[in-house]
Amino acid sequence: MPELPEVEILRRHLEPLLKGRTVRHVTVRRAKVLGKTPVRDFKRRLQGATFQKLERRGKFLLFKLKTVRAGDRGRLVGHLGMTGRMYLQAAGAKLPKHAVVVFNLGRRNFVFEDTRYFGRLTFDDRSLARLGPEPLGPEFTTAYLAAALKRSSQAIKVKLLDQSLVAGVGNIYASEILFRAGISPRVAANRLTLAQVQRVGAATRAVLQDAIAGGSTIPLDWAGEGTKDGWFYFGRTAETPDYYTERLQVYDRQGQPCPVCGTSIRRLVQAARSTFYCPQCQK
DNA sequence: CACCATGTTCCTTG
DNA sequence: CCAAGGAACATGGT
Numbered sequence: 001m002p003e004l005p006e007v008e009i010l011r012r013h014l015e016p017l018l019k020g021r022t023v024r025h026v027t028v029r030r031a032k033v034l035g036k037t038p039v040r041d042f043k044r045r046l047q048g049a050t051f052q053k054l055e056r057r058g059k060f061l062l063f064k065l066k067t068v069r070a071g072d073r074g075r076l077v078g079h080l081g082m083t084g085r086m087y088l089q090a091a092g093a094k095l096p097k098h099a100v101v102v103f104n105l106g107r108r109n110f111v112f113e114d115t116r117y118f119g120r121l122t123f124d125d126r127s128l129a130r131l132g133p134e135p136l137g138p139e140f141t142t143a144y145l146a147a148a149l150k151r152s153s154q155a156i157k158v159k160l161l162d163q164s165l166v167a168g169v170g171n172i173y174a175s176e177i178l179f180r181a182g183i184s185p186r187v188a189a190n191r192l193t194l195a196q197v198q199r200v201g202a203a204t205r206a207v208l209q210d211a212i213a214g215g216s217t218i219p220l221d222w223a224g225e226g227t228k229d230g231w232f233y234f235g236r237t238a239e240t241p242d243y244y245t246e247r248l249q250v251y252d253r254q255g256q257p258c259p260v261c262g263t264s265i266r267r268l269v270q271a272a273r274s275t276f277y278c279p280q281c282q283k
Numbered sequence: 284c285a286c287c288a289t290g291t292t293c294c295t296t297g
Numbered sequence: 298c299c300a301a302g303g304a305a306c307a308t309g310g311t
């Protein structure tokens with residue numbers, strides 16, 4: 001599921017559902033996702049805690065909790081990894097095969113499901129310290145980006161995936177951003193002109209903002225049957241309008257015509273990840 | 284069986 | 298110390 005737009009959409013969806021709800025009981029089915037937090041500590045801090053705000057930093061969700069013990073400022077950090085999902089379902093409903101952590105909130109359960117177990121739900125917040133600026137925040141300026149890119153000879157596509165450069169861009173939107181900017185994914189970061197850096201910054205904001213706007217129109221109900229992991233990016237269901245499936249211009253469209261010039265979209269591998277681009281539009 | 288997949292962290296090499 | 302590249306993590310789809 002998850003790059004910045006998907007996490008932001010999930011945050012907006014979950015916050016009103018969780019706010020004011022108190023955790024009655026915690027079930028941990030895969031201790032791995034707690035990271036360094038021991039299961040016993042995790043449960044002790046969460047039992048009786050009440051959800052307050054839900055924030056986002058890059059691809060991380062930050063659950064602000066009012067905990068039972070005074071002075072224990074609860075900040076639970078969530079990350080969806082590659083296949084994580086979070087949703088509420090009736091307390092009596094059957095849990096999915098890969099339910100990893102379940103919070104009972106009374107009549108409903110808040111479920112963290114993660115097929116590949118790459119996700120995290122933990123009180124260990126050290127990952128956050130390594131993040132660069134929010135791409136939709138005031139610190140993500142052309143001046144910042146130019147200075148940061150100057151220090152790297154890595155290909156710009158690979159650099160966009162570096163969470164310490166900018167927090168929240170993943171493999172799908174990195175290709176989309178460079179297509180929008182009209183820049184080849186192979187160009188070394190430190191060889192971009194200032195005008196190109198400016199375009200990368202503007203395209204980053206535009207692509208992410210558009211994705212959030214598009215996804216926010218869709219009702220989320222992952223507890224229901226018939227929804228798939230690819231829902232956000234590619235999915236077509238009875239409820240999703242056609243335009244939504246057209247949102248991605250180049251990702252996973254190898255061999256298809258470029259939506260701008262008709263040239264065949266190409267795939268290449270960089271840092272062991274697929275990149276998609278139009279060889280005509282992106283020089 | 285082979286290859287691919289929305290992510291992060293750790294280890295090695297230079 | 299840093300940058301860069303690759304493997305590991307784990308499961309499922311095609």
